Amino acid sequence: MSNPIFKVVKSGLLTTIQDNGRSGYQQYGIVVAGAMDPFSMNIANFLVGNPGNEAVLEVTVMGPTIDVVGDAVIAISGGDLSPKVNGEKAPMWKSFEVKEGDRLEFGQPVEGARSYVSVAGGFDIPLVMGSKSTYLRAGIGGLDGRALEKGDVLNGTGGVNGISGRALHPEEVPTYKKEMDIRVVMGPHLNAFSDAAVQTFLSSTYEVTPKSDRMGFRVKGPKIEHETSADIISEAIPLGGIQVPANGEPIILMADRQTTGGYTRIGTVISRDIPYLAQAMPGCKIRFCEVNVEEAQEIYEDNDRFIRTLGKVSNPRQ
Known part of the structure; x- marks a missing residue:
């Protein structure tokens, strides 16, 4: 049974639902889509105990402001877009708990262009040709085939106990140079x-x-x-x-x-x-x-x- 986890307060520049994309349909003219940075997507999922291909939020350059409406375990990987929870710096490449009433937001890009936010159990998003990925030009996948907008509520799958405090070894964390x-x-x-x-x-x-x-x-x-x-x-x-x-x-x-x-x-x-x-x-x-x-x-x-x-x-x- 699904349960609300996030409510979008501000949409940011471009935030979409992405997984590994739609493989096997290019012969029919269907674009693969999926995470731009699949490594960061996989790691974000592993940190909370998900399979690597579970859908995540792909946050681009200027991130959204999101209210937490249900307790969850999340992880943020990829580019450092200055994530904060309740105004305090949030960890990256490490899973942690968020509680109902918390606010997740992003600030100025420090390094890289895209962050990935996973939630234990994944987002309750319907599969389209085997994938939850958003392909904007065709308006398919994700949340009604579009980027997140103010007022959107994202549901989790429910019933999954995430793993908090798990981190990628610092030597394995990529750096994104100019x-x-x-x-x-x-x-x-x-x-x-x-x-x-x-x-x-x-x-x-x-x-x-x-x-x-x-x-x-x-x-x-x-x-x-x-x-x-x-x-x-x-x-x-x-x-x-x-x-x-x-x-x-x-x-x-x-x-x-x-x-x-x-x-x-x-x-x-x-x-x-x-x-x-x-x-x-x-x-x-x-x-x-x-x-x-x-x-x-x-x-x-x-x-x-x-x-x-x-x-x-x-x-x-x-």
Whole structure:
């Protein structure tokens, strides 16, 4: 039986319900969506004793003000957006109790762009194609397919005793810098670019622009010239795919990316670096560093083992 946990007093810039997204439906034109920073989402869930894929609140840059209307155990991970409970600094990367009558709010961004708020037992949100994730452009998932608004009440699933005081080891807590190296696997359309263009891509510093959103990050810097056309026959687009349209300015495709695209892709950001990229604010400087497929797979496997181990420790029933 569900029970009210949160009531939204102020909505913030953009706060949505997200989990791992809708996998298996891209062939039908259904966007995956899901958390921009899946690492932080998983950890927030593990800290309160949830499975990693349980839905959380994804809070972007300027967070909401939320009144607690039911006792709960919560955790906040990801970017530090100055969370407070009753005016006092709230812990991050650690589960803690909130009581009816408490107020959770966010202040100025200190580091990173997105925070994730989990609640023990998860939010009572209907599944749409196997996911609770909000996809705003189609108006599906989450709370009526939209961002949170003033007056919204979020229910928990009820009957779940959360685990308070559990924390991620400080050495494992990521830091989100204003300058970052992002690893990429090159291809698949390298034949569309000259050697000089590829060298420009790998040796230049790019800046995340304010035109970036959940669909894609637009970056500005030295233009990447095409040797042939920028256009290709539309094909499936992976998370982290780096499109280069005719203007030579890269676009890194993120959680709400379209299912197919008709621009050349010079490379793909490896999955382990997507969470760091997701925390980049406009003005953040990034450099692209090439790794081969074997290196990318090894990095993925190491991270996957880490996540699986934490999941088993957090929730032995998994």
